Amino acid sequence: MPLLSVDGLSVAFPGHAAVREASFSLAAGETLALVGESGCGKSVTAFSVMRLLPPNARVVSGRILLEGADLLALSESEMREVRGAQVSLIQQEPMTSLNPVLSIGLQIAEVIRRHEKLSRKAARARAVELLDLVSIPDAHRRIDDYPHNLSGGMRQRVMIAMAVACRPKLLIADEPTTALDVTTQAQVLDLLDDLRHRLGMAVLLITHDLGVVAQWADRIAVMYAGRIVEQAGIEPFFAAPLHPYSRGLLGARVDVDADEHYSTHRLTEIPGNVGSAAGQAGCSFAPRCPVAQPACRQAVPPLVGLGDERAVACPVTVSSHSSPLLGGEAR
Amino acid sequence: MRMGRRIAATLKRTAVHAGPTVLGIIVLDFLFLQLMPGNAADVMATEAGSATEETVAALRHQFGIDQPVLTQLLNFLGHLAHLDLGFSPRFNTSVADLIMARLPNTLLLMVTALALALVLGIVFGAVMAAWAGRWPDRVLSVIVLLFYSMPGFWVGLMAVVLFSVKLGWLPSDGNETIGADLTGFAMVSDRLAHLVLPALALASFFVAVYARLTRAAMLEVQRQDFMRTAKAKGLHPLLIQLRHALRNALVPVTTVAGMHLGNLLGGAVVVETLFGWPGMGRLTLEAVLGRDYAVLLGVLLLSSFVVIVANVLIDLLHAWLDPRIGSA
Ligand SMILES: Nc1ncnc2c1ncn2[C@@H]1O[C@H](COP(=O)(O)OP(=O)(O)O)[C@@H](O)[C@H]1O
Numbered sequence: 001m002p003l004l005s006v007d008g009l010s011v012a013f014p015g016h017a018a019v020r021e022a023s024f025s026l027a028a029g030e031t032l033a034l035v036g037e038s039g040c041g042k043s044v045t046a047f048s049v050m051r052l053l054p055p056n057a058r059v060v061s062g063r064i065l066l067e068g069a070d071l072l073a074l075s076e077s078e079m080r081e082v083r084g085a086q087v088s089l090i091q092q093e094p095m096t097s098l099n100p101v102l103s104i105g106l107q108i109a110e111v112i113r114r115h116e117k118l119s120r121k122a123a124r125a126r127a128v129e130l131l132d133l134v135s136i137p138d139a140h141r142r143i144d145d146y147p148h149n150l151s152g153g154m155r156q157r158v159m160i161a162m163a164v165a166c167r168p169k170l171l172i173a174d175e176p177t178t179a180l181d182v183t184t185q186a187q188v189l190d191l192l193d194d195l196r197h198r199l200g201m202a203v204l205l206i207t208h209d210l211g212v213v214a215q216w217a218d219r220i221a222v223m224y225a226g227r228i229v230e231q232a233g234i235e236p237f238f239a240a241p242l243h244p245y246s247r248g249l250l251g252a253r254v255d256v257d258a259d260e261h262y263s264t265h266r267l268t269e270i271p272g273n274v275g276s277a278a279g280q281a282g283c284s285f286a287p288r289c290p291v292a293q294p295a296c297r298q299a300v301p302p303l304v305g306l307g308d309e310r311a312v313a314c315p316v317t318v319s320s321h322s323s324p325l326l327g328g329e330a331r
Numbered sequence: 332m333r334m335g336r337r338i339a340a341t342l343k344r345t346a347v348h349a350g351p352t353v354l355g356i357i358v359l360d361f362l363f364l365q366l367m368p369g370n371a372a373d374v375m376a377t378e379a380g381s382a383t384e385e386t387v388a389a390l391r392h393q394f395g396i397d398q399p400v401l402t403q404l405l406n407f408l409g410h411l412a413h414l415d416l417g418f419s420p421r422f423n424t425s426v427a428d429l430i431m432a433r434l435p436n437t438l439l440l441m442v443t444a445l446a447l448a449l450v451l452g453i454v455f456g457a458v459m460a461a462w463a464g465r466w467p468d469r470v471l472s473v474i475v476l477l478f479y480s481m482p483g484f485w486v487g488l489m490a491v492v493l494f495s496v497k498l499g500w501l502p503s504d505g506n507e508t509i510g511a512d513l514t515g516f517a518m519v520s521d522r523l524a525h526l527v528l529p530a531l532a533l534a535s536f537f538v539a540v541y542a543r544l545t546r547a548a549m550l551e552v553q554r555q556d557f558m559r560t561a562k563a564k565g566l567h568p569l570l571i572q573l574r575h576a577l578r579n580a581l582v583p584v585t586t587v588a589g590m591h592l593g594n595l596l597g598g599a600v601v602v603e604t605l606f607g608w609p610g611m612g613r614l615t616l617e618a619v620l621g622r623d624y625a626v627l628l629g630v631l632l633l634s635s636f637v638v639i640v641a642n643v644l645i646d647l648l649h650a651w652l653d654p655r656i657g658s659a
């Protein structure tokens with residue numbers, strides 16, 4: 001049984017759908033990268049798992065199973081037992097995701113005391129250990145600092161300390177390094193990866209940076225306009241992306257010097273944008289797709305499993321997948 | 332440690348600003364008072380009825396108001412340098428004694444009103460934000476709007492009519508029952524009963540201001556990322572609102588509270604007169620009517636001092652609430 005399994009999740013805001021029938025799963029201890037350009041529904045998916053959607057959003061359908069138990073069916077107070085203890089969240093913006101008027105020690109200790117029976121003093125000692133764990137120098141002195149005393153990278157380390165404090169089974173990291181510079185970014189991701197191994201957590205790593213995916217993820221799920229359009233292991237994916245959108249993403253990066261840092265090559269280099277997917281029938285990617293056929297504009301292509309943990313939502317690709325040449329055929 | 336350093340920084344900043352400000356206030360007050368028609372000698376002569384030119388001139392000389400304005404100012408400042416506020420010709424005692432007899436009453440009224448305004452305002456505002464758009468918010472919004480638009484003395488008059496005249500629950504005059512000679516608990520509760528209505532009248536407007544401000548700030552905070560972080564820890568919603576939201580929302584509220592302290596003292600003059608409260612406000616009115624400039628100057632000086640001290644306290648509160656202040 002997978003640790004987390006999201007099954008046909010649809011989330012809507014008044015007037016538009018943000019996530020449509022998204023399905024993916026995560027095994028214990030694994031890192032799944034959820035990739036897609038800005039606005040495609042990555043954060044909404046993450047917040048759905050935490051059941052922390054904005055008040056105007058509504059889960060239209062779907063199930064979110066954590067070790068087989070449907071999170072969407074839990075009462076609010078049962079859900080509070082899950083948050084922070086079994087599933088925790090790191091947000092994108094370290095400057096705003098810590099409370100500016102509370103010391104970082106208090107902010108770390110409060111999650112520990114929420115889920116474990118510890119005295120104030122013991123929780124504080126644990127907070128110091130956690131700051132140590134995330135490599136904040138001088139942890140026993142830093143613990144009384146306020147967020148404004150820390151740099152962006154340090155704040156994100158504090159967020160990580162807070163998120164792993166109760167040894168969750170699943171850590172959702174929503175673009176944890178997008179706001180950081182490249183060096184800090186690598187350090188923070190190394191830290192996350194190290195902690196994942198030491199604490200045996202699974203990580204849902206949300207990003208729009210394929211360089212990050214290649215280096216730190218086990219598997220990838222590609223999202224486009226609220227749908228998962230491809231799922232694959234990292235090696236098969238980078239060897240031969242199947243969905244035309246995935247191929248576009250990779251095409252936008254492989255023709256550049258391989259030594260250069262990946263993050264400079266963003267997804268937006270595919271012509272058109274997600275906005276052109278709004279309110280049309282059929283495959284959302286069809287308007288930008290180089291291999292689109294009339295049938296693509298008729299019905300939404302389902303995500304078809306191709307064995308070997310691989311799945312793709314593109315009839316054109318699926319029909320030609322029997323051909324062993326497929327990998328080499330990309331543009 | 333960190334906290335101590337921040338408090339020290341706040342105090343130093345205030346001291347540097349306050350000194351020149353107070354001196355400026357004194358000189359300006361002194362010069363403005365010269366513009367008022369009439370003086371203590373005239374008023375006393377008029378009250379006495381049959382006064383001759385000579386007696387008036389003698390009074391003027393005795394009060395020192397026959398000298399040039401600049402000399403008077405320098406005299407006043409000279410005395411002030413020795414912490415001497417001068418002598419009141421009208422009340423025939425030293426100004427310092429007069430004021431010190433009244434100051435505690437005014438401070439009591441002000442502090443009570445401010446505390447009441449902050450507590451009620453913050454509670455109302457937090458409740459309004461928690462039920463935004465639903466009936467508790469609407470009902471409170473109407474009440475708050477009434478408080479906001481009605482002058483304090485009017486609220487006070489209405490409260491007197493209701494609670495003193497109709498219901499007879501609370502006294503409406505003075506700060507204690509005269510001649511009752513109470514002690515211990517009876518005295519405290521008697522004082523408190525006298526305090527309720529004037530404090531409410533003085534606080535009403537500020538309750539409205541703080542309630543609206545708290546409501547807006549609380550709603551604003553809900554959208555912040557750190558609120559989602561707090562929820563993602565599994566904390567109870569009440570704890571999240573009190574510890575994470577309210578702490579942030581209080582920062583703008585205390586800022587505005589600090590700016591309103593002067594108004595609060597001004598409002599005290601009206602409320603003290605209305606309720607016969609023996610404070611500095613009433614003393615001020617009596618001094619103005621009697622053209623007793625010595626008392627008036629003393630009151631003005633003390634008032635600015637009270638406002639400055641209160642501002643320091645608010646600044647300290649502010650520095651405690653918001654760690655970003657005073658650390659830069
Ligand atoms: N609070 C909100 N109100 C209305 N629409 C929203 C809100 N938050 C997100 N959306 C919409 O949901 C879609 C997905 O957003 P999001 O999940 O934040 O994208 P991203 O993949 O960049 O994280 C977008 O189209 C966005 O406009």
Ligand SMILES: [Mg+2]
Pocket residue numbers: 042043044092174175
């Ligand atoms: Mg996002």
